[in-house]
Amino acid sequence: MSYKIFIDLMPQDEKLGKELSKKLKSAGAEVLPLENAKEEDFKVKLKSGLYKADEMILFMTPNSLKSQKLYYDLGIAAALKKPVTTITHGVETSQLPPLVSETIYIKYSEMDEYLSKLREKTSAPGVEPAKTINRMKEALRSEKFTWRSIKTLADVGGVLESEALNIIRNDPEIVLGTGRSGNRLAKLKGR
Amino acid sequence: MVDLIEKSGAECRIDKRDFEGGGNIWDEINGAVGESNEIVVLFTPNSKDAHWISFEIGAASQQHVHATPILYSVKYNELDIISGRIALELNTDFNIRYLDELKRRIVEWKQAEQ
Numbered sequence: 088m089s090y091k092i093f094i095d096l097m098p099q100d101e102k103l104g105k106e107l108s109k110k111l112k113s114a115g116a117e118v119l120p121l122e123n124a125k126e127e128d129f130k131v132k133l134k135s136g137l138y139k140a141d142e143m144i145l146f147m148t149p150n151s152l153k154s155q156k157l158y159y160d161l162g163i164a165a166a167l168k169k170p171v172t173t174i175t176h177g178v179e180t181s182q183l184p185p186l187v188s189e190t191i192y193i194k195y196s197e198m199d200e201y202l203s204k205l206r207e208k209t210s211a212p213g214v215e216p217a218k219t220i221n222r223m224k225e226a227l228r229s230e231k232f233t234w235r236s237i238k239t240l241a242d243v244g245g246v247l248e249s250e251a252l253n254i255i256r257n258d259p260e261i262v263l264g265t266g267r268s269g270n271r272l273a274k275l276k277g278r
Numbered sequence: 279m280v281d282l283i284e285k286s287g288a289e290c291r292i293d294k295r296d297f298e299g300g301g302n303i304w305d306e307i308n309g310a311v312g313e314s315n316e317i318v319v320l321f322t323p324n325s326k327d328a329h330w331i332s333f334e335i336g337a338a339s340q341q342h343v344h345a346t347p348i349l350y351s352v353k354y355n356e357l358d359i360i361s362g363r364i365a366l367e368l369n370t371d372f373n374i375r376y377l378d379e380l381k382r383r384i385v386e387w388k389q390a391e392q
Contacts, residue, residue: 161336162335162340165304256305
């Protein structure tokens with residue numbers, strides 16, 4: 088079964104969005120049509136795309152920083168418990184609003200690692216969700232570390248970082264935190 | 279607004295007041311919206327562009343939580359994210375229309391719970 092990605096972007100960024108779409112497709116993902124690019128009926132189009140998606144990519148550019156629509160979309164993704172990866176272009180990390188910096192964010196120019204993980208994911212059979220959670224929790228029980236990075240947990244669980252963050256966010260036994268450099272961390276509750 | 283809503287018999291949670299310090303905004307908002315029977319969103323010139331307000335309305339829309347936009351010195355057509363929803367004016371509609379409707383909904387929820 089294909090891994091479906093929904094790209095959420097502003098109409099002004101459609102050209103860049105198509106480039107992004109090509110990169111994702113070359114990594115084996117199915118990119119849902121950029122039908123959300125046009126303003127009219129965006130709510131209906133967004134939902135139809137997002138429902139089907141395994142992951143939402145929020146494309147953050149100077150055009151989208153102040154868009155009400157993108158934050159509305161993010162609220163829908165949160166309620167649907169969809170993994171979200173933010174790809175930034177022309178926006179500094181320090182400019183990202185808190186709601187966006189709580190997602191996994193990557194610079195457009197530094198997507199290689201993400202694309203390589205995506206390629207691994209789309210070319211190999213997926214790990215069963217229960218196994219992923221068990222492996223991640225095992226890593227969180229480590230005597231050596233109380234906090235583990237989402238990146239480490241994603242590697243251990245055999246999933247993308249956005250998926251790992253989404254699993255953790257929805258697991259009552261795990262707490263999220265932020266490291267000194269702004270990276271997302273997790274630990275078991277009560278540790 | 280909060281006083282009047284609470285006097286109508288509803289238990290009120292306010293984002294700025296009741297969210298846990300140190301908690302993450304994403305989970306606090308999404309959780310609070312999901313636990314509520316309805317949300318009231320006050321749009322003012324100060325809040326109309328706030329990211330979390332758009333996020334709240336998106337989350338409420340997906341979770342089928344009744345959302346009432348209340349407008350104060352803001353025009354309806356400035357707010358794409360509430361297009362198609364009936365918005366009420368704070369000065370003319372809130373005290374009577376919204377509170378009357380809220381009281382009716384509270385009765386309905388209580389009956390549904392029994």
